[in-house]
Each structure stands twice: as C-alpha cells, then as structure tokens.
Amino acid sequence: xxKQGRASIVFTNKDKKFIEKFxxxxxxxAEAAARLGMTSAQFEYRVRxxxxxxxxxxxxxxxx
Numbered sequence: 001x002x003k004q005g006r007a008s009i010v011f012t013n014k015d016k017k018f019i020e021k022f023x024x025x026x027x028x029x030a031e032a033a034a035r036l037g038m039t040s041a042q043f044e045y046r047v048r049x050x051x052x053x054x055x056x057x058x059x060x061x062x063x064x
Contacts, residue, residue, distance in 0.1 A: 009049050019050045 011019075022032045033043035 009046060011046075011050060011053070015046070016050065019047055022047070 018032075018036070029044050029047070030040045033040045036043060
C-alpha cells in the first residue's frame, strides 16, 4: 500500500544556504519564492520544515 501525505523534503546544501540567506535578509517570502520559481506558500512551507530540522538537530532559528 502506498503512503499518503506529502513527500518528505530533502534539503541540499544549496537549499540550506538560500534559506539561511533569506532568513538574514529583509526579503519577503514572495520575492524569494519568485526567484526560485515557486509560490510563496511552497517557499514558506520549506522554510518552516528547515526551521523544524534545525531545532531537531540542536540548532537555533530566528522567527521571521
């Protein structure tokens, strides 16, 4: 039987660096998403997942 739900996201080093730079900048989710060719909602989801991953691994995040 096939699993249901969203596929898990695997972050590449390039993805991680882009999100880290985004979190340090004054750029909006919409602006960053447009540069990646995705919707704002898709990008926000990735940022939330990245923050969860950091917290799970003992890292700290800043809220945007």
